[in-house]
Amino acid sequence: xxxxxxxxxxxxxxxxxxxxxxxxxxxxxxxxxxxxxxxxxxxxxxxxxxxxxxxxxxxxxxxxxxxxxxxxxxxxxxxxxxxxxxxxxxxxxxxxxxxxxxxxxxxxxxxxxxxxxxxxxxxxxxxxxxxxxxxxxxxxxxxxxxxxxxxxxxxxxxxxxxxxxxxxxxxxxxxxxxxxxxxxxxxxxxxxxxxxxxxxxxxxxxxxxxxxxxxxxxxxxxxxxxxxxxxxxxxxxxxxxxxxx
Amino acid sequence: xxxxxxxxxxxxxxxxxxxxxxxxxxxxxxxxxxxxxxxxxxxxxxxxxxxxxxxxxxxxxxxxxxxxxxxxxxxxxxxxxxxxxxxxxxxxxxxxxxxxxxxxxxxxxxxxxxxxxxxxxxxxxxxxxxxxxxxxxxxxxxxxxxxxxxxxxxxxxxxxxxxxxxxxxxxxxxxxxxxx
Numbered sequence: 001x002x003x004x005x006x007x008x009x010x011x012x013x014x015x016x017x018x019x020x021x022x023x024x025x026x027x028x029x030x031x032x033x034x035x036x037x038x039x040x041x042x043x044x045x046x047x048x049x050x051x052x053x054x055x056x057x058x059x060x061x062x063x064x065x066x067x068x069x070x071x072x073x074x075x076x077x078x079x080x081x082x083x084x085x086x087x088x089x090x091x092x093x094x095x096x097x098x099x100x101x102x103x104x105x106x107x108x109x110x111x112x113x114x115x116x117x118x119x120x121x122x123x124x125x126x127x128x129x130x131x132x133x134x135x136x137x138x139x140x141x142x143x144x145x146x147x148x149x150x151x152x153x154x155x156x157x158x159x160x161x162x163x164x165x166x167x168x169x170x171x172x173x174x175x176x177x178x179x180x181x182x183x184x185x186x187x188x189x190x191x192x193x194x195x196x197x198x199x200x201x202x203x204x205x206x207x208x209x210x211x212x213x214x215x216x217x218x219x220x221x222x223x224x225x226x227x228x229x230x231x232x233x234x235x236x237x238x239x240x241x242x243x244x245x
Numbered sequence: 246x247x248x249x250x251x252x253x254x255x256x257x258x259x260x261x262x263x264x265x266x267x268x269x270x271x272x273x274x275x276x277x278x279x280x281x282x283x284x285x286x287x288x289x290x291x292x293x294x295x296x297x298x299x300x301x302x303x304x305x306x307x308x309x310x311x312x313x314x315x316x317x318x319x320x321x322x323x324x325x326x327x328x329x330x331x332x333x334x335x336x337x338x339x340x341x342x343x344x345x346x347x348x349x350x351x352x353x354x355x356x357x358x359x360x361x362x363x364x365x366x367x368x369x370x371x372x373x374x375x376x377x378x379x380x381x382x383x384x385x386x387x388x389x390x391x392x393x394x395x396x397x398x399x400x401x402x403x404x405x406x407x408x409x410x411x412x413x414x415x416x417x418x419x420x421x422x423x424x425x
Binding site: 083087088093158168181188193194197199202204212234 | 352354
């Protein structure tokens with residue numbers, strides 16, 4: 001095949017992009033979940049298996065767990081850092097989320113699949129507890145490359161009705177893990193914003209050092225995902241969530 | 246062709262720009278608002294989430310320090326005489342040790358901005374947090390009262406008493422100003 005000098009880099013970029021296996025576009029309901037117009041929506045994730053039905057089934061189960069988590073989650077535990085002149089060291093964390101797992105089975109009875117997104121590495125389902133029809137625009141795909149990073153990635157929205165929090169995750173081998181980690185990180189951030197106990201002991205003699213400890217004990221209720229974003233360059237995943245005040 | 250003077254001027258200009266770039270972060274301006282405390286927290290880690298956690302906690306620790314810090318200064322100074330007579334040299338060694346203990350309950354410390362940069366196998370993160378005081382406390386109290394579980398836990402704490410006192414003082418101030 002005779003490739004022109006311009007064609008070679010294009011093909012090269014295409015090969016690199018395809019080799020990552022990550023989708024270059026997502027349905028709008030996935031990226032802008034709060035704009036679908038239906039209340040109480042939730043997204044479930046799964047790896048994509050050869051059998052598409054299995055992928056959807058796994059994603060549905062994950063969506064039901066996420067639904068219960070969004071309705072009510074208790075976040076508790078703590079984390080500590082040791083700050084020195086050469087940097088901060090992590091002393092560990094026992095922050096954990098607990099939710100009523102007994103409510104997952106009943107949720108599976110009444111949640112319905114509104115739409116499904118299938119790519120080589122990830123399957124996502126949009127679930128709703130009520131009758132919900134989303135427009136074809138919301139079902140259409142939106143590309144990520146070349147798009148401007150949304151402003152909420154660096155500056156959180158502020159309004160009188162909701163508390164907002166941002167979650168971030170780096171790229172894991174399985175894409176669903178990245179999205180789930182970003183959601184978990186957002187819940188932790190929201191809990192920290194609502195109530196945290198900060199204790200520290202600083203010592204300054206010949207050298208400075210400090211131990212900083214944070215404890216959390218917070219109930220989160222009726223959380224919803226507002227938007228999602230993946231930075232194609234750095235491979236960082238962002239999820240914006242909110243909770244009514 | 247450029248003359249050596251032009252090249253030198255360009256080099257100096259470039260050096261000034263690089264010098265002014267500092268850590269590479271954008272401005273670190275902290276707004277002035279009597280109803281809020283603000284703090285930037287910075288951290289770096291090979292794990293992105295860990296870097297964010299550290300940065301958030303650093304910023305919260307700054308706010309907690311502003312709110313409630315018990316300073317305990319231990320200062321020692323001593324002089325040592327070395328030698329004798331005219332060659333006597335007075336060497337004063339001065340050591341200073343400071344301990345600061347902070348313990349604060351933060352309710353409503355929100356992340357407003359966050360930025361990150363990728364270095365060589367390391368993520369650098371900085372987070373800007375705001376913490377409501379003054380009038381914002383009243384709204385917060387109303388919000389907390391709606392969340393019964395959290396409220397019961399919170400009522401038993403010193404933080405509640407402090408916040409309650411502050412809100413009461415603020416409401417009395419508003420009354421005295423004829424704002425009711």
